Amino acid sequence: MCACGPFGPYAFSGKSCSIGDNFMKILVISGFLGAGKTTFIKALAEKTDKKFVVMENEYGEVGIDGVFLASGTGQAEMKVWELTEGCICCTMKADFASSILTISNTLDPEYLVVEPTGLGKLGNILTNISQIQYERIVLLQPVTVLDVPAFDRDKEKYPEICRDQIENAATVIFTKTGALDAEELCRIASEVRAMNPQGEIVTDSCEKKEASWWNGLFERYLTKEGEENAKKREREMLQPDLENAGFTSIHLESGNQLVLFLQGVVSGVFGDIRRAKGYLPAGGAWLRFDVVDRNYSITGYEGGGDSRAVFIGRGIHRRELEEVLCPEEKNLMGKAEKMREVQMRPLLAGK
Ligand SMILES: [Zn+2]
Incomplete structure (x- = not known):
């Protein structure tokens, strides 16, 4: 179990x-x-x-x-x-x-x-x-x-x-x-x-x-x-090279920021991520997200406990995920830059 x-x-x-x-x-x-x-x-x-x-x-x-x-x-x-x-x-x-x-x-x-x-x-x-x-x-x-x-x-x-x-x-x-x-x-x-x-x-x-x-x-x-x-x-289990990255004590500024982040995730900004799940406070509310292949969903979450997220895939950019999701002061600048990048990539990819 x-x-x-x-x-x-x-x-x-x-x-x-x-x-x-x-x-x-x-x-x-x-x-x-x-x-x-x-x-x-x-x-x-x-x-x-x-x-x-x-x-x-x-x-x-x-x-x-x-x-x-x-x-x-x-x-x-x-x-x-x-x-x-x-x-x-x-x-x-x-x-x-x-x-x-x-x-x-x-x-x-x-x-x-x-x-x-x-x-x-x-x-x-x-x-x-x-x-x-x-x-x-x-x-x-x-x-x-x-x-x-x-x-x-x-x-x-x-x-x-x-x-x-x-x-x-x-x-x-x-x-x-x-x-x-x-x-x-x-x-x-x-x-x-x-x-x-x-x-x-x-x-x-x-x-x-x-x-x-x-x-x-x-x-x-x-x-x-x-x-x-x-x-x-079974197919997923047969791919031994799939990596995973987990984070706790994460947060984002708003629901909108979560949308931008997930758009970045599905468009490959953070590596080839196949699946992701997590829940975190975003602005005034707790939100839960799910990523399967190129799709993501966001739902409300009751909250409680520590926030967390996990990402499964290949070539995961751990440090960049951490910069966006983890709120340490030292990352604030990098975080803002990363959010801008996330915002730009889907737009560029759409061209
Ligand atoms: Zn009966």
Whole structure:
């Protein structure tokens, strides 16, 4: 987990961590009550090297999963967040969203495993998560754990939910297949295949799967967008020559000066800067900025704490950034000159 605060993974003052892990990746494990979701999540903890927080939604179910999960996984510090007042697919939609944001902002895990109630609709849960407008979360391809001996009964009793959980899963895990004969197993497998023509169906014990398969569950993004973001971050991580520069105790005279500064950043005045983030007082207000490639954005910021900024790229002109951003008396002259230069460059570049 990264400890760089609101800057996520970026490095500050020589403290370095990777660019790729600033998203909280959410893996939903659905399945009827008693299908073996909790056992599966325990196996996830044992078979992978991933550290994750679990969100348990238990409603009208015996609330012991949390205790069971936390014990004996080797992940002594596994955190379990329980929602027991309703169902995250429908009645608790709003609490579900705020819990996700709270977990992201406070615990900040790389992965969040969500275990819905047995009768939760997977499709609704995925929709509810995707509707959270927050740039720092991304959905992984969901898993459904299927109680195979109970399949006919569940399908008859809850046809809609049964179908929903199967057709929305990227991976369907068969459990409790020991007592079934091959013919029966084959019939159920083909019924499941008919409901979900694309997904992976694991009909034999997933306990036998290799670590790479288990780790793979944490690596496949559900949406194109998530996939593209991940690829982009991978590409960035593959560029070992990217440098970073961090500054604290910075300020500018006004919002207008911040605009001019960022125009300078994106037009290459301070080197080839690919990304930058920061927050600082500018005149009477605190502002937050973000730079991605040639674009920048400025938003309001509540303030508090020390101001800071980080720049990632190649050939970063550290000293010149420092002259503009750091308010030491000795830099005042250089700062004014630099601001003029920043002001001129975009104009010249536009010709
Ligand atoms: Zn529901």
